[in-house]
Amino acid sequence: MAEPPVSIHNPNDDDSSNQRASPQQQKQMEQAYAQMKRKMSMQEIGRKIKHKIMVLSGKGGVGKSTVSTGLALSLAQQGNSVGILDIDITGPNVPKMMGLDGRRLHVEEGRIHPAQGHLGVKVISMAFLLEDEDTPVVWRGPIKLGAIQQFIGDVEWGELDYLIIDFPPGTSDEPLTVAQSLPDIDGMVIVTTPQDVALLDSRKSITFSESLKVPVLGVVENMSGYTISGKTAASSEVTIAGPGGKSHKVSSDADGNFSVTLDIFKEGGGKDTAEEFGVPFLGALPFDPGFVRGGDDGVHRIVSEPEGESAKAFSKVVESIIDQIGESSSEGLEII
Amino acid sequence: MSETIPELKRLERRDLDVLLTYDGGQNFIVTYDDIKHACPCAKCSPQRNDDESSKILRREIESMPPEKPKVRTVGKYAIAFEWVNGCSSGIYRFERIWALANKLDPDDGKSYVHGAW
Ligand SMILES: Nc1ncnc2c1ncn2[C@@H]1O[C@H](COP(=O)(O)OP(=O)(O)OP(=O)(O)O)[C@@H](O)[C@H]1O
Numbered sequence: 001m002a003e004p005p006v007s008i009h010n011p012n013d014d015d016s017s018n019q020r021a022s023p024q025q026q027k028q029m030e031q032a033y034a035q036m037k038r039k040m041s042m043q044e045i046g047r048k049i050k051h052k053i054m055v056l057s058g059k060g061g062v063g064k065s066t067v068s069t070g071l072a073l074s075l076a077q078q079g080n081s082v083g084i085l086d087i088d089i090t091g092p093n094v095p096k097m098m099g100l101d102g103r104r105l106h107v108e109e110g111r112i113h114p115a116q117g118h119l120g121v122k123v124i125s126m127a128f129l130l131e132d133e134d135t136p137v138v139w140r141g142p143i144k145l146g147a148i149q150q151f152i153g154d155v156e157w158g159e160l161d162y163l164i165i166d167f168p169p170g171t172s173d174e175p176l177t178v179a180q181s182l183p184d185i186d187g188m189v190i191v192t193t194p195q196d197v198a199l200l201d202s203r204k205s206i207t208f209s210e211s212l213k214v215p216v217l218g219v220v221e222n223m224s225g226y227t228i229s230g231k232t233a234a235s236s237e238v239t240i241a242g243p244g245g246k247s248h249k250v251s252s253d254a255d256g257n258f259s260v261t262l263d264i265f266k267e268g269g270g271k272d273t274a275e276e277f278g279v280p281f282l283g284a285l286p287f288d289p290g291f292v293r294g295g296d297d298g299v300h301r302i303v304s305e306p307e308g309e310s311a312k313a314f315s316k317v318v319e320s321i322i323d324q325i326g327e328s329s330s331e332g333l334e335i336i
Numbered sequence: 337m338s339e340t341i342p343e344l345k346r347l348e349r350r351d352l353d354v355l356l357t358y359d360g361g362q363n364f365i366v367t368y369d370d371i372k373h374a375c376p377c378a379k380c381s382p383q384r385n386d387d388e389s390s391k392i393l394r395r396e397i398e399s400m401p402p403e404k405p406k407v408r409t410v411g412k413y414a415i416a417f418e419w420v421n422g423c424s425s426g427i428y429r430f431e432r433i434w435a436l437a438n439k440l441d442p443d444d445g446k447s448y449v450h451g452a453w
């Protein structure tokens with residue numbers, strides 16, 4: 001680390017001892033210097049990362065981390081360089097989903113180096129700080145926010161096309177700290193489930209975004225339907241008993257394959273919220289038990305089944321997000 | 337990668353290749369086969385890691401019937417090609433297109449590594 005730009009006189013050859021900084025002042029100056037350096041490094045990081053996307057929800061457990069990791073992997077699948085910052089201190093589960101369970105923070109020459117998960121996605125998680133993942137620390141507010149700033153300012157991401165930031169649920173201090181520390185955030189993605197309560201909370205998130213001055217890129221509806229597929233006699237009709245006693249008739253194709261998507265909750269809630277608030281609807285992700293398994297065994301759904309329905313749904317959401325950030329894309333380019 | 341490249345102004349889809357015109361009027365031709373072979377997606381990239389699999393990928397591409405792709409811009413930083421035959425997942429950053437135009441290795445000689453497939 002470089003010397004602080006504060007010259008401390010040697011007390012022996014200093015006759016005007018009243019100009020000397022007291023140990024306390026010296027400490028303050030050093031702190032101010034560290035703060036300034038961190039601020040500069042955050043700006044530098046801001047420049048090296050082309051796009052920064054926050055993933056939020058009003059309610060917990062709606063799938064923010066699943067969506068964050070899914071977006072990151074889907075972007076990486078297309079050849080982008082991607083990072084994820086998992087800022088959830090109380091329950092960071094991104095490492096598990098990225099196959100990095102049990103990793104510890106890797107620090108070299110005062111810089112924090114991300115771990116590389118599936119598809120080369122760079123991961124930094126609060127979990128890397130925890131001694132034991134099952135006993136989350138309760139951080140006091142100021143310490144927590146300081147840790148977040150440090151996490152942003154001291155991480156060596158390198159050049160990234162996308163940084164996805166996964167937050168704890170709710171509209172707490174963390175998003176504000178991030179928005180104030182990291183310049184040029186492209187916007188936030190709000191995750192909801194089709195349940196009304198979750199919807200109500202996502203409304204809060206949208207209002208919240210206005211107060212953060214970070215645009216809403218749109219709403220993603222998670223666990224929006226359950227797709228059942230199977231095989232039966234060729235070109236025949238199958239009746240499936242869905243939730244709420246509703247029966248669904250489907251026809252199989254010439255090979256006998258059929259598939260039907262059942263609404264487990266009320267469908268279209270995310271779309272309604274999006275419409276009501278005039279923000280884009282980014283797409284719906286099916287309920288897929290593979291996500292739960294992936295969270296447990298560390299192989300994300302998109303990695304275990306890169307061509308599956310869920311991977312396809314994610315790439316649609318990614319497409320909508322890119323559309324949102326793209327603005328008046330490469331205006332100068334004429335394609336013939 | 338952070339070196340600045342001229343702005344791509346025009347992309348003309350011809351029968352077997354694209355004619356690229358950059359700011360300042362420089363023209364380049366890149367064949368569709370070269371574009372397909374340089375797909376940056378996580379499935380195609382590892383196939384270019386060693387010469388043998390890269391050649392196999394190349395032959396596979398060359399055996400596909402010729403077609404004009406659909407081309408769209410992706411954000412402000414890339415373009416994507418949609419093929420009937422061939423992989424349409426890759427997003428080609430303008431740096432990558434520039435490398436292809438200049439017959440440079442778009443992978444920078446680095447093999448592609450990722451955590452799992
Ligand atoms: N589309 C889905 N289909 C099936 N299960 C899902 C889906 N999305 C998320 N889950 C499961 O729901 C649980 C909660 O998901 P996740 O951890 O992503 O939510 P979260 O919003 O990040 O939670 P928290 O608020 O605790 O941070 C996990 O077990 C996850 O595997």
Ligand SMILES: [Mg+2]
Pocket residue numbers: 064065066088091093166167168
């Ligand atoms: Mg989470």
